[in-house]
Amino acid sequence: MEIKKTSLNKLHQINNAKFVEFAGYEMPIQYGKGIIEEHKFTRSHSGIFDVSHMGQLFIYGDESLAEELEKIFPLDLKNLKLNCSKYSFLMNENAGIYDDLIITKIEQGFLIILNAACKDKDFKILSNILGTKFKMNLDNDRSLIAIQGPKSVEILNSIINGVDQLNFMTGNWFDSENQKLFVTRSGYTGEDGFEISISNDKVEKFVENLIEKGAQLIGLGARDTLRLEAGLCLYGHELDINKTPVEANLRWAISKSRLSNGGFIGSKKIMNQMQDGANQIRVGIKPEGRLIAREKTKIFDDQDTQIGEITSGTFGPSVNGPIAMGYVDKEFSKVDTKIFLEVRGKKHLANVCALPFYKKNYVKGVN
Amino acid sequence: MSEVKFSKEHEWITLEGDVATIGITKHATEMLGDIVFAELPEKGSNVEKDGTAGVVESTKAASDVYTPVSGEVVDTNQAIVDDPSKINEDPEGSAWFFKLKMKDQSEMDSLMNKEEYDKFAKESAS
Numbered sequence: 001m002e003i004k005k006t007s008l009n010k011l012h013q014i015n016n017a018k019f020v021e022f023a024g025y026e027m028p029i030q031y032g033k034g035i036i037e038e039h040k041f042t043r044s045h046s047g048i049f050d051v052s053h054m055g056q057l058f059i060y061g062d063e064s065l066a067e068e069l070e071k072i073f074p075l076d077l078k079n080l081k082l083n084c085s086k087y088s089f090l091m092n093e094n095a096g097i098y099d100d101l102i103i104t105k106i107e108q109g110f111l112i113i114l115n116a117a118c119k120d121k122d123f124k125i126l127s128n129i130l131g132t133k134f135k136m137n138l139d140n141d142r143s144l145i146a147i148q149g150p151k152s153v154e155i156l157n158s159i160i161n162g163v164d165q166l167n168f169m170t171g172n173w174f175d176s177e178n179q180k181l182f183v184t185r186s187g188y189t190g191e192d193g194f195e196i197s198i199s200n201d202k203v204e205k206f207v208e209n210l211i212e213k214g215a216q217l218i219g220l221g222a223r224d225t226l227r228l229e230a231g232l233c234l235y236g237h238e239l240d241i242n243k244t245p246v247e248a249n250l251r252w253a254i255s256k257s258r259l260s261n262g263g264f265i266g267s268k269k270i271m272n273q274m275q276d277g278a279n280q281i282r283v284g285i286k287p288e289g290r291l292i293a294r295e296k297t298k299i300f301d302d303q304d305t306q307i308g309e310i311t312s313g314t315f316g317p318s319v320n321g322p323i324a325m326g327y328v329d330k331e332f333s334k335v336d337t338k339i340f341l342e343v344r345g346k347k348h349l350a351n352v353c354a355l356p357f358y359k360k361n362y363v364k365g366v367n
Numbered sequence: 368m369s370e371v372k373f374s375k376e377h378e379w380i381t382l383e384g385d386v387a388t389i390g391i392t393k394h395a396t397e398m399l400g401d402i403v404f405a406e407l408p409e410k411g412s413n414v415e416k417d418g419t420a421g422v423v424e425s426t427k428a429a430s431d432v433y434t435p436v437s438g439e440v441v442d443t444n445q446a447i448v449d450d451p452s453k454i455n456e457d458p459e460g461s462a463w464f465f466k467l468k469m470k471d472q473s474e475m476d477s478l479m480n481k482e483e484y485d486k487f488a489k490e491s492a493s
Contacts (some may be wrong), residue, residue: 035426036452037403221400225426290451292404292424313402315426322404343407344422 006052006355007143007200011123011207015217021151022220022228025053030219036186038222039317042189043358047150047218049188050208055119055124057196060109061134069110073103074264075246076255080105085169085184087253090122095266095273097245099123100235104171104184109134111182113144115193117364144205147215148193148226155213156183157192159206163194168362177202185363189221190356192363228323229316231284232353236281237295239326246273247327249355280308281333284355285315285324285341290324291348293341299328300347301338307332310341316357316359318360323357324350371459372475373484376417376434379459382475387436390463391423393455394488400456407443407465412442414467414472421464423454431464436474438467 004025012019017028028050030038041047058064080086085104089097099118114122123138123324130136147156157164160174163183179202187193194251198206211217224234233239239248244266251274258264262271262332287293290314299308313324324341332339332366335354340347369382369458377395381388396402414420414434421432443465445451454462479487 017434030400034401036403221427247424290404290448292429294429315424 001249006050007203008050008052010022010294011204012050012217017219020220023053024058025116027053028217028219030221031217033205035219035221035225036317038216038218039225041147041216042191042218042222042226043318044150044190044316046147046149046155046215047189048207048211048215049146049148049223050143050207051146051195052200052203055065055112055116055122056142057114057119057123058106058109058126058137058139058140059126059130059134065134067108068134069103070258072126072129072265074254074258074267075101075103075182076148076271077110079257082107082142083171083269085171085186087250089239089245089250089253090125091222091245091266092241093266093269095242095246095247095269097235097248098241098345099271100233100239102184102186104188105182106182111197115247116237118152123254124142139170141200142197143200145191145196145198145203145207145210146187146193146232147190147210148187148218149215150192151214152193155210155215156196158207158213160196164184166194167362168192176206188230189226190232190354190358190360191226192360206297212281224312225314225317227256227314228314228325229318229356229358231325231357233282234323243272243327244269245279246270246278247278251300277330279330280326280327281330282311282327283333284353284357285313285326285339285350286321286357287324287341287348287350288349290322291325291341291343293324293343293348296325298342299326299350301332302338302340304347325355329351369475370433371481372478373481373487374433374478375404375487376433376435377488378433378435380435381476382472385469386441386465387438388463388471389434389436389465389467391422391432391458391459392484392488394492396455396458398492399423400426401426402451403446404429405451405454405464405488407448408434408440410440410443412440414438415456423451432464434465436441436467436469436491437471437476438469441468442466462475
């Protein structure tokens with residue numbers, strides 16, 4: 001299959017991108033200055049991320065659409081206010097996760113942002129469930145750009161006046177140079193920032209404009225270290241079809257009002273696990289010293305019994321040390337529990353720790 | 368000190384008397400990206416030509432470090448363990464990895480000189 005390119009491919013090349021294949025797309029892993037510089041620049045200034053490979057699924061319909069989607073997602077969608085976003089999951093009957101996603105109420109229906117590697121399968125699953133009653137458009141004509149970091153609000157607001165009035169996890173349509181952009185205050189870095197849905201033919205000029213105002217392009221490498229420091233899950237690593245939201249320690253994402261009656265796909269398993277707890281749970285892990293424990297690293301207790309496995313591990317540039325996430329048996333999930341990581345045949349001490357590794361405050365009270 | 372020689376695994380080596388100093392090449396560090404972890408062989412241990420003698424990790428992945436010659440490890444560079452970013456800064460100078468007391472100096476003969484290595488690195492990168 002031919003590798004796909006986003007509308008910013010040429011701009012990435014001009015900016016000395018090193019490319020990797022990701023979910024069938026040629027994507028920049030880093031630019032000239034390297035992952036650590038890009039990571040720190042995002043935390044201190046403003047980083048631009050091309051996330052156009054992700055799916056932008058528009059589903060159009062009246063009130064009956066919210067009702068139908070509530071049979072799928074563990075959310076109170078009938079009461080979701082216009083332009084408000086929620087983090088959620090597409091699950092199977094066993095509450096195994098097909099994908100994690102952000103769903104936003106828009107005027108004519110809902111906008112769902114899907115992972116690149118999952119979007120086509122998600123579309124099929126949702127089409128099978130919803131039938132032909134609602135118009136669904138996995139929009140390939142729009143790019144998706146994230147701008148993240150403390151200077152982002154000032155930079156973006158100078159181009160799209162009014163985005164500074166958005167609260168975290170809300171969005172709106174904005175007009176900029178005779179086109180409609182959908183902007184949400186959200187992201188995947190632990191920083192304040194925005195995600196902008198913009199038509200493919202306008203995105204290059206738009207990003208050049210952001211660069212002119214002082215933001216810089218950031219690759220998938222730093223996107224990974226940033227999200228890991230922020231304690232955020234990456235599909236295919238922390239989340240997959242064999243993990244449930246409760247096991248992934250994402251109970252907060254399940255609307256309380258949906259737990260009494262269930263009625264969504266996977267609700268039985270979720271309700272059971274909410275009551276009895278899950279056998280394994282996702283935790284933050286800090287190896288002692290400088291040791292990096294990568295994905296698939298086995299986790300042991302002090303009796304040499306395997307109690308879990310690492311799902312992501314790297315060096316956290318802002319934490320200035322190694323960080324990881326993984327699943328451990330629930331009795332080992334308390335903060336400060338001593339665990340051992342087997343790396344290159346030797347066991348190394350590590351501690352279970354609270355997430356996120358790096359914390360900033362999101363903007364909540366603008367209006 | 369001898370001429371600098373290079374291995375296909377992107378290590379450099381110099382010889383002074385019977386003690387070889389070994390590190391990884393600038394080209395290797397450029398391929399790896401930001402190095403954030405280094406593990407070196409133990410002093411006093413014996414390593415065999417083309418065997419693993421350490422590990423470097425970048426933000427992206429772990430890579431083995433091989434030794435281009437055999438010998439006894441007589442010194443290691445703790446400074447790069449304490450601050451692995453030094454490897455990116457000066458890979459072919461102060462950020463050497465370990466020193467070996469060589470048994471058989473003829474092992475140097477099969478290694479590449481600078482010109483040969485530069486050509487090899489350019490070809491293997493493309």
